Amino acid sequence: MISRKSTYPCFVITFFLCFSSCIHTLENSDLIKEGSPNYGLSESLRLYEESHENLLVFTHATMVDGTGNPIKQNQTIIIENGIFKEVGKYTDVRIPQNAKTINLKGKTIIPGIVGMHNHLHIPRFPDVGDVAAKLYLAAGVTTIQTCGAAAPYKELKLSKRIEEGEFIGPEIISSAPFITGKGGNPNMIIPRNTEHLRDTMQHWLDLGVKWFKVYRNTNPDDLKTIIEVAHKNKAKVRGHLCSVTFEEATRLGIDGIEHGLNSTSDFRTHKAYGQCNGGREYIDELIINHPNVKRLQQIMIDNKVFLTSTLSIYEASIPNRAYADDRSLDVMSPFLRKQYKDRRASNDKQIDDVTREKRLKRIMQFEYQYYKMGGLLCAGVDAGRHVLPGFGDQRNYELLIEAGFTTEEAVKIMTGNGAKALERTDIGTIQVGKRADFVILNGDLRTDATTIEKVETVFKDGKSYNPDLILKTVQGQFGKE
């Protein structure tokens, strides 16, 4: 297992000295006091100062480009007006005169992370969006699909504020509220009848929302309607399933399925059609490379269903693994920190129970097999417990490596594959013509997976962000409403 000790980097002053203009704004940022209406803007002001450097050259970088291609050393990357203008070997790329050049020797660059299950809420906290947005960006997550909204109007508003430069965070691709069925979670939409369902969906479509998420108790007939309405409107449907099996949802035309094996009801014993019931012992007995499992995965692949891996949130329920790192504890509100301590104490009593550890291995195998069979696997944090937005995405990377993926594959799952699932050709990889969303990591990602946590600078849309400055503004804030 990869060590979880705190590895949050200290401020790397040498790099930022390259940007003379930022020094002056750093001082200015202190003028915006906590509680003032402009609080939270300080970083964005700073970054805008930086970004009038519309031509930047990076040299000697180790690059994992998000396509799955082998890592490349000694790369030169030129960005102009927020776009990758040139990417290539140091000896092959001509560096324009007068361009600001930054040497990235000893550092790894990856595309900005595309978080595909990245809520702006956590259980029982419907809106932690402002802090979550900062955490995502600071951790290198530059685009998120929220995969279900608990505070959908706030989500849309935050998305717009970020787009307009009034707040910092990833690009937010918003979701409609969760839709479930009878017996399901009461704060979600439970369709009264088909008309109510269609009206509700139309409302969100009219607001420009293109992503619907169905939850565990969804009625199969409702799912059919949801997919039909969504697809008619060029919108997508994703599912955290239970009442409907993966195979049934796939045959109905669902676009994405969440959490992998952990929410597969296809193999439950005594499961009734359309109901979230039956035994879960299957998960402890299922042979992942059994023809029945492969058959199901092949049906999903043939129907172009993307599968979203959420390993870090599952890990948070395993007694001998469920440790929060110092970075997360520092960002939690006192209330959440206390909750964590209580949970930790109860975990300590069950530390020898390996049931969930074994399940994690099966969940990993299921995802690995899906990828190797040609399925589109992406990843997201599904934040909660002590798995925080952004930090949990980084942990996903480390767990994908533990699952057996190579550095290139794990990066691709977290970046290029997410973009593919979103049908976005402008993000997700470091390639000429794409948006300059990328992350500079302080170290060699291939030799040490925890380098993913050592974010030195995040570029989004060609503008640079300093994670340390962002995190400073959220200490003790996550979980305050």
Ligand SMILES: [Zn+2]
């Ligand atoms: Zn979720």
